[in-house]
Amino acid sequence: MSAHTNPPAPFAGVNATWIYTLGSIVAVYVLLDLLIITDLLSSFADTRSRGMLALVLVSVAAAATRIRYCWFLRSDSGSGLPHIGWTIALFAPAVISWGIAFVIPEGSFFAAVQLWFSGVLFALVASRRLRWWLILLALVLTLIPILVSGMAGDRVELGERHPATVLITIYSLVLPIMLISSLWFWRVVARLDEARSLAAELAVTQERLRFAADLHDIQGHHLQVIALKAELVERTLATKPEYAAEQAGEIRLIAKEAMEETRSLVSGLRDVALRDELENASEVLTLSGAACTLEISSLPAGTDAQRVLAFVVREATTNILRHSNATEASIALAPARGGFELTVKNNGVGEEPGRDGGSGIAGLRARLADVGGTLTADAGRPGAAGHRSFALTAWVPEGGPQ
Incomplete structure (x- = not known):
């Protein structure tokens, strides 16, 4: 008789919850990046600027690395960062885009916000003690080129040429809350699943202990009686053979009764008179x-x-x-x-x-x-x-x- 375990279904239970959570996070990033890249492509078509083309390419690279980095969110915060190479890949295009924001004032907002998106994502996999400090640092760095561009007199022009700015600003501000709440819900479901598994293991353990106690009550008692009667047979075999034979017969009956009660115990049908x-x-x-x-x-x-x-x-x-x-x-x-x-x-x-x-x-x-x-x-x-x-x-x- 072979034993095997069935792997968990990929779209059932806690795995399904993680897939939905990951899908919603990725969908938010994809939506924001598509709005930014589409607007930047429109600006490039109007200006044919090499700087704008570079910003489009860097934005695409930043979006791709962020989507891949989302897979690391499943591990609990503080359990260890991903390999340093993935973190470098996450921040490299975002930092380049942030630097371009100082060179291309008309695209400063979309260029600078790339660092905000990547910084928030990194804060979610870092230690919880540092999470909000990292988010605050990312916000301050993101605002620097935007404020520089505003002081240079490009704020009105920016709002006119990029109508998606308001929408992206709103989503960017609520992005940390959206992601943290999604991961919090996922971890609650994971803890509930762990508790359910633990409860099932405890139920199995309790049933094993109950069965062991029942088996002890049956076998311990009968074996003790068999040992006692066997000792009586040994003592009386020479002097009282008929009595010894009677006790030997009782030993056989007791052994048979023990076997029957053990079978009944296994089948759950044992009823003690x-x-x-x-x-x-x-x-x-x-x-x-x-x-x-x-x-x-x-x-x-x-x-x-x-x-x-x-x-x-x-x-x-x-x-x-x-x-x-x-x-x-x-x-x-x-x-x-x-x-x-x-x-x-x-x-x-x-x-x-x-x-x-x-x-x-x-x-x-x-x-x-x-x-x-x-x-x-x-x-x-x-x-x-x-x-x-x-x-x-x-x-x-x-x-x-x-």
């Missing part, structure tokens, strides 16, 4: 040498409550078999405090249990919390042999989570 678990626990503890009493007043009606209490019985029984030398044990289930209370006690804990009673009990506490229940573990004072009693008490509400 609480009464059966209580009776099996009492029998197993008795076989281990602990005189066990079982008291069942009534059972909760809810399947969730029965299921979690059955897990408590499993875990408590397994812990007694593994970690104690109990000679007495008791299991009691009765209504209490508007719900049901299960208490499992034994007198064979050799050392003071941890505060959480081990990872198994900590897992049970989490299970009970899911249905609105509680779990307490209490150790009594050591007796003459150094052993202490230990009681595990689980409570669940009758009507489910409160």
Whole structure:
């Protein structure tokens, strides 16, 4: 069985959002550059000036490098600038155009604005701490040749010969806000996509932990019982062959039951019978040498409550078999405090249990919390042999989570 992963669709999800964002930014630059180049070509057709022709060519080069530089906007600000060669290519034609603005007064505005367009684009990929300082620097440098041209008396002529000046001025002033807001929206979508992916990974992890806990409850309990009964078979095989044969048969049945419950767990169809678990626990503890009493007043009606209490019985029984030398044990289930209370006690804990009673009990506490229940573990004072009693008490509400 082979496994493969499908690549993300280029026009779906967060990739589509970036394509639309990039497309809108490029479209704004293309529109502004087309207006400028068209107007400059018109001026060149009237004057046949070599300086105007040079300005047209430099403007085309600046527009091309800006469009290519837009692809670097996808990386978050401050994560590193593009290769220095791309930055030089971005500013070289814009700086040349800015210098031409001092030589050709009639085209000073369109020549100087090339540096503004490139400076704003560079500020968006630079560090956020420097972004607005870079934009301010680009604005000041852009205004220098325009003001020089205005003081030379060319302001009226400029407005008459270039009717697109007003439109380009307006778009140029709002350009930083337009681009920053577009990139901000894109980054919000990217963060939401990351959060969605993280939530999916956490859901998978939680399901794995739940499955691991269920598998621990099933296999740990059954394997412990099988080990106990196998030890009984080994001890009684010579003296009580019939009893040993009976225990061997029970080992086979327990192993079969473990396999069936594991299959049911995998398919999500496992349903624990609480009464059966209580009776099996009492029998197993008795076989281990602990005189066990079982008291069942009534059972909760809810399947969730029965299921979690059955897990408590499993875990408590397994812990007694593994970690104690109990000679007495008791299991009691009765209504209490508007719900049901299960208490499992034994007198064979050799050392003071941890505060959480081990990872198994900590897992049970989490299970009970899911249905609105509680779990307490209490150790009594050591007796003459150094052993202490230990009681595990689980409570669940009758009507489910409160």
